[in-house]
Amino acid sequence: MNNPRNKELLHSFVDALLADPPQSTVSSRGINDQLLNLASRLDETNRLIADSIKSSDRQFGEVKSQLDGINRRLGHVERRVGHIERRLGHIERRLGHIKRRLGHVERQVVNGNENSDLQFEDIRTRFGYYDRPSESRSLNSCAHVDEGVLHPLPVPTGQLPIEGVFPQTAFDFRRLETVEVENLLRLYELPVDDSAVVNHAELARHIGVRW
Structure with a gap:
């Protein structure tokens, strides 16, 4: 029973009492009992209301505490999200740098492959050049x-x-003139000495002929 309703009943009872006062002692005792009962009911109602308010306050405090905890956690989450966003931005910048580096490396690889092809071709040519003299010298030594x-x-x-x-033959080599020997030395870009004997020996060594 709520408090306003109790007050309304009390007022109605008092108005009725004043309009028609009790005529006997028994009626007065009955009225006192009713007043005491009503007062007791009012006290109980007030106690229940107070307990309800206290319980509501506790529940509100618990809810507020939970909301505060949620807000703190949301703040922590927001800070974490901000940190993650900054990390993602850093990673994106790093990826952009890596992509640019890869593009540069790819261009270098393409250019390197072209240069390598030229280098390999030059190496094959050089090997061919150095291989033929070795073969010719080996045959000439015989x-x-x-x-x-x-x-x-x-x-x-x-x-x-x-x-x-x-x-053409070993005999022809031994019969070469001094000028012919010197011309062959110059053709092979070998040093030319003042001595014809030295020049002939140098040419023999170069082409693999026994001298």
């Missing part, structure tokens, strides 16, 4: 008799001497 055929060595440009310049 031409120790006059009829032994000589094999010309390529000049530094990779070409073979024109026909008739290089001696």
Whole structure:
């Protein structure tokens, strides 16, 4: 029962009492009992209301505490999200830098492949150049008799001497004139000495002929 309702009943009872006063002692005792009962009911109602208010206050405090905790956690989450966003921005910048580096590396690889092809071709040419002299010298070292055929060595440009310049046999080599020996030395870009004997020996060493 609520408090306003109790007050309304009390007022109605008092108004009725004043309008029609009790005529006997028994009626007065009955009225006192009713007043006491009403007062007791009012006290109980007030106590219940007070307990309800206290309970509501506790519940409100608990809800407020929970809301404060949620707000603190939301603040922490917001800070974490901000940190993550900054990290993502840093990662995106790093990825952009890496992509640019990869593009640069890819261009270098393409250019390197082109250069490598040229280098490999040059190496193959050089190997071919150095391989042929070795083979020719090996064959010429066996031409120790006059009829032994000589094999010309390529000049530094990779070409073979024109026909008739290089001696065909070991006998022809031994019969080369001083000027012919000097011309062959210059053709192979070898030093030319004042001594014809030294020049002949140098040419023999270069082409692999026993001298």
